[in-house]
Amino acid sequence: MFTRMSDIDRMFEAMGLLRGRLGHVFEDFDRSFDQHPGWLAGGNYPRTNLADRGEFLELIAEVPGLSKDDINVKIQGNYLEISGTRNVPVPEGYQVHRSERASASFTRSLTLPADVDSEKVTASLKDGILELRMPKSEAAKPRQISIK
Amino acid sequence: MDGKDLLKKEQGGIDSTRNIRKMTPLVDIYENDDEILLHAEMPGVKKEDISVNIDNGSLTLSGLRTIARDGATDWEEFGDVEFQRAFSVPQTIDVNKVRAELKDGILALHLPKSEAAKPRMVEIKAG
Numbered sequence: 224m225f226t227r228m229s230d231i232d233r234m235f236e237a238m239g240l241l242r243g244r245l246g247h248v249f250e251d252f253d254r255s256f257d258q259h260p261g262w263l264a265g266g267n268y269p270r271t272n273l274a275d276r277g278e279f280l281e282l283i284a285e286v287p288g289l290s291k292d293d294i295n296v297k298i299q300g301n302y303l304e305i306s307g308t309r310n311v312p313v314p315e316g317y318q319v320h321r322s323e324r325a326s327a328s329f330t331r332s333l334t335l336p337a338d339v340d341s342e343k344v345t346a347s348l349k350d351g352i353l354e355l356r357m358p359k360s361e362a363a364k365p366r367q368i369s370i371k
Numbered sequence: 372m373d374g375k376d377l378l379k380k381e382q383g384g385i386d387s388t389r390n391i392r393k394m395t396p397l398v399d400i401y402e403n404d405d406e407i408l409l410h411a412e413m414p415g416v417k418k419e420d421i422s423v424n425i426d427n428g429s430l431t432l433s434g435l436r437t438i439a440r441d442g443a444t445d446w447e448e449f450g451d452v453e454f455q456r457a458f459s460v461p462q463t464i465d466v467n468k469v470r471a472e473l474k475d476g477i478l479a480l481h482l483p484k485s486e487a488a489k490p491r492m493v494e495i496k497a498g
Contacts, residue, residue, distance in 0.1 A: 250392075270449045276442035283438070285449055287414035287476035317401035317408060324397050324412060336445055351414035351476015 268329045277365050279358040280335055287351035298341040306330040337363035396454040404490055407482040413454045414476035421478060425466050430458045463488030
C-alpha cells in the first residue's frame with residue numbers, strides 16, 4: 224500500500240516538473256517578442272504606462288540614454304505626442320565590436336482618457352524614465368457630490 | 372521498496388519562487404588599446420539594484436527594475452523586470468580596475484586591459 228502511495232507521489236512530482244518546464248518554454252516564447260528594440264515595433268516607441276491618479280494622469284515612458292534635450296512633448300486637450308531623436312555615437316577612438324543600440328528618431332502619439340491642462344503639466348527624467356504629470360482639466364476632475 | 376522511501380524527499384527540480392521576468396538588455400561593446408567599454412540599456416534601474424560580477428573569465432550583469440504603481444492603471448506596456456546578461460571576457464582584463472557608471476538608464480562598464488596585454492611598439496635595433 225505504501226509503495227503505491229509513493230508511486231503516486233512520484234507521478235505528481237514528475238507532472239509538476241513538466242509543468243514547470245513548460246512554463247519556462249512559454250516564458251521564453253513571450254520574451255522573444257520583448258527582445259525587439261522598440262523602433263522595430265513601429266510607432267510603439269517609447270513604451271509607456273499610464274495611470275489615472277484622480278487629480279492628474281501620470282505617464283511614464285522608457286527612454287534609455289536620452290537627455291532632456293532629445294525629447295519633445297506636445298499636449299493639446301487629450302492628445303499627447305512624444306517625439307525625439309536618439310543618438311548613439313561611437314566613443315572617440317574606440318573600435319566597435321557590437322552595436323545593438325541603434326540611433327533613430329521616433330514619434331508616438333497617444334490619446335489620453337481625459338483632457339489635461341497643458342499649462343500645468345510637469346515632466347521629469349530620471350534613470351532613463353520620462354515621467355509626465357498631467358493635471359486634468361477642471362471638467363475632467365473627480366468631484367464630490369453632496370446629496371440634498 | 373520499503374518505508375525509507377517515504378521519508379526520503381524526492382525532488383526533481385526546484386523552481387525559483389521569485390517569478391520576475393528576465394530580459395536581455397541591449398548592449399554596445401567598444402574597444403580601444405586600453406580597455407573594453409560596454410554600454411548596457413537598463414531604463415528605470417537604480418544604481419543600488421545593479422550587480423556586476425566577474426568570475427573566472429565570465430562577466431554577469433544584472434539589474435532589477437521595480438516600477439512603483441499608484442492610482443488606476445489605464446495601460447501598462449512595461450513593468451518589473453530583471454535585466455540579465457552574461458559575457459565571457461578575456462583573462463587579460465584587470466579585474467581590480469573595472470569601473471562602472473550609470474547615467475540615464477545606461478550602464479557603462481570600463482574593463483581595463485592589464486599592462487601585459489596592451490599593444491606595444493617593438494623597437495628594431497640596427498644590427
